[in-house]
Amino acid sequence: MERISACTLDCPDGCSTIVTTDEHGNHSIKGNPAHPITQGYTCKKGKHALARINAPDRITTPLMRSGSTFVPVSWDKALTTIVDKISTLRNTPDRMLHVRGYGFHGVLADTSRYLFGQLGASGTRGALCDNAIMESCILDFGALDQNSHTELLNADCIVNWGRDVLRSSIHTATLLKDARNKGCKIVSISPASPEEGMRIHVSDLHIQIRPGTDRHLAAAVIRRLANEGIPDNILNRTSNSSTFVRFIKTLDERHLLDACGVSSTELSTLVEIYGKENFAVSSIIGWGLQRYIYGGENVRYINALCMLSGNVGQKGAGSYGGVSTGRNFDSSWRSGSKTSRKLLTPKLADEILDANDIEFLWCDGTNAINQTPEATKMTQAFSTIDMVVVVDAFMNDTAKRADIILPCALIYEREDVLGSYFHNYIQYSAKVFEPKGEARADYDIARDLANRLSIPFPEIDNILAQALDTKEVTNLTKNPLEKIRQQGFLPTDRPAVAFKNLQFGHPDGKYCLPESALHDEPEIDTDFPLSLLSLINKDYEHSQIPAEEQQEQLKAYVHPATLKQYRIEPDGQAYIVSSIGKLLVQAVADTSVHQEAIIVRRGGWMMFNRCANTIVEAHVTDIGENAAYYSQRVRLEVSE
Structure with missing residues (x-):
């Protein structure tokens, strides 16, 4: 027997999968060959799902702390204890904190946000991963969009600024190999070769750059192009080109190259690539180069290079930074939340300790102690909170420090619909198995808690139907909820080329170049070089x-x-x-x-x-x- 489902891991590929059960009851997972992106194969991370579901150390019953250990309790006991605590804080909701991560994606995965939004609990702002890219692209283009993945196959050259496609997105790696086989040149720019130790090589040239300095290399290329002359038809589609170009020309090329550790010969190669007429260049922006203090500036200067070289709004030419996984969905079903305090995610340990008033913490979808900076301090922050509830399936660093652990269903044990931050298809993740033991889907946990707190809670079909009621979905598919449950995935109505005719999302319709000075790297402490x-x-x-x-x-x-x-x-x-x-x-x-x-x-x-x-x-x-x-x-x- 075969069931179509999908992988909900925090991965750009958003694979549609097929779960097969043979006559002996054995299960296997493969990529869905009918899905235009997945094309019949998936990565090791997705294939590990079955081992994770059946892991002997999986938590499958609610646990409550008893001294230094945990004891199994009933769901009623666990939820009653939680409700009693929340009830004492209903009039001071800021003293409750909800921390939600992206250990899994999906529309229904956000039901805890709805619940704690209704309570008015404190939440988080900022991000551990992708906000620097997304906010930078919005500042530049006025909207978060990019060319379709298929346009990579129309490129004459793809410049990969730091994305390790072989470890992060095997379907992007395949696209790059296919493009290369068609004659496209592939250039990678990163502090380490992403292909080291891998069997597959997808680059023709690797430029090894000093960590975190991509903006200096992009600025050096722009400076050469500006001195050669940028066409007026491009400059006129920006709101601040005269100021920016004047600034770029004042920069010293030797200083820029010394800052990024790239040779003049390598710079000339990039200038030739980006400056060639009738030559489509697609630029892939890695998610790593945003994880520096000047990560946003790195992104903005690469985007500016794409724009000023004429490689935006054209077939085979564009900047690929990523898009929101939820952009094809209507999220208004989560509306109605009360104003709440937002704690800064990258500094969450300090934020909790400085607030000194958090009495209840609900943590789901993330191993927060492990994943946030200053993990040891995060452990200390958790210890100051009266009640910590962690929704998880394993005794990881965060669950270990909880007061109550609620066992959650995993991939293929719960239903959901999800998007991708790489391609434009949406996928249906079907429930294939019943959850192990007493584990519950996150939706069911949130609904049970909401009912006990007398908070109205939407039904699954209503949530999914509303989420799918967007023009991007309904322009191509009628009755999308019924169709996606049958087919396993749906296309969306998005143009193959973003920002065609150089029309952008800002009120004036123009592109906005960086407006602040180019920052040097922070001075290096010789004790920590x-x-x-x-x-x-x-x-x-x-x-x-x-x-x-x-x-x-x-x-x-x-x-x-x-x-x-x-x-x-x-x-x-x-x-x-x-x-x-x-x-x-x-x-x-x-x-x-x-x-x-x-x-x-x-x-x-x-x-x-x-x-x-x-x-x-x-x-x-x-x-x-x-x-x-x-x-x-x-x-x-x-x-x-």
């Missing part, structure tokens, strides 16, 4: 890593010359040291890594001494209030 980059894991999504896979020591990938500088033997023990702590690692020699960087793979848990966020300070980006993880400076020390 290296950049710590906690990059994406190819096998697991963020911290959704089985405990048995975390028994080996965390590996840190370092250039051999850097290891030699610190007198550390390859594969030897070393400490990564920051101003707030140190982390013991195995130092692996890797020639693909920039000599000023250290790379670790993200998601490891504190309890296994694999969490990089224990030594990452709470830096915030210039735009979007995003966590600037990669601006963390560190050094290496020999382990005695």
Whole structure:
């Protein structure tokens, strides 16, 4: 038997999947061959879903703290205890805090936002991941949009500014290979080769840039183009070109190249690519280059390069930064929330401690202690709260510090509809299995709690029907809820080329170039000269890593010359040291890594001494209030 469903992980591909059950009751997952993006295959992260569902250490009954341990309790006992606490805070809702992450995507995944919005609880603002890109693109284009994924196949050249497609989006990697096979040139720009250790190579040229300095390289290209002359038909479609171009011409090229560590020859190659007439260039903006203090500026200067080189609003030419997963849905079903205090997500530990009045915390969809900067301080912040409720399926770093743990259903155990931040299709994630043990879908948990609090709660079909009632959906499909449940996915009515004819979303219809000066990198503290980059894991999504896979020591990938500088033997023990702590690692020699960087793979848990966020300070980006993880400076020390 086969059932069409979809992967809800925090991944751009938004795969439509087929879950097969054979005559012996064995299950398997494969990509849906009928889906235009998924095309019959999916990645390891999605295929791990069955192991996660059936994991022996999965939490399948409500747990309540008893001293230093947890004891199983009934759902009634757990929810009654929670309701009693919430009831004492109804008149002071700011003392309740709701923290929701994106461990899984979907319309129904947001039902906890509805519930705590009705209560008027404190929430969060800013983000750990993508706000710097999204807010920067809105400042530039006036709207969050990009060309269809298919337009990559019409490009003459694709410049990949730092996106590790082989670990983050295998379907993007396939598109790049297909484009390359058609004769498209692929250039990658990043502090480390994203293809190191991978079997597939999709780049013709790799430019190794100093971490976090992409804006300087983009500005250097723009400066050359400006000196050669930018056509009036492009300049006239911007609201501030004269000021910006005048500023760009004052910049010193040598200073820009020294700042980013790129050669004049490499710059000339990029100038030739972006400056060639009748030559379509698509630029992919990696999600890593926004995770610096000047991450927004990085994005804006790359966008400006695309615009001023004539590579916006054309077939095969555009800037791919990402779009909102919810942009094709109507989210007004969540309206009616009361005004609430918003705590800054990248500095959540300090925000909780400074507020000093949070008495109740509900945490779902995120391993918050593990994933936020200053993880040790987050542990302290949690300890100041009277009641912490965590909705999760595993005893991770956050669940371990809860007072009540509510077991949630996982992928294929709950229904949902989700979008993508890469392509324009929407997917239906069908419920294939009943939840294990007493686990419940997040919607069911929120509805039960709402009923006990006498808060009206919308029905699933009403939520999904309203969410799908948008022109992007209904222009192509009538009765979309019925259709998506049958077919498993739906197209949306979006143009293949964004910002055609250089018409933008600002009130004047024009593009807005960066208006502030180009910032140099913060001065380097000689005690901490290296950049710590906690990059994406190819096998697991963020911290959704089985405990048995975390028994080996965390590996840190370092250039051999850097290891030699610190007198550390390859594969030897070393400490990564920051101003707030140190982390013991195995130092692996890797020639693909920039000599000023250290790379670790993200998601490891504190309890296994694999969490990089224990030594990452709470830096915030210039735009979007995003966590600037990669601006963390560190050094290496020999382990005695």
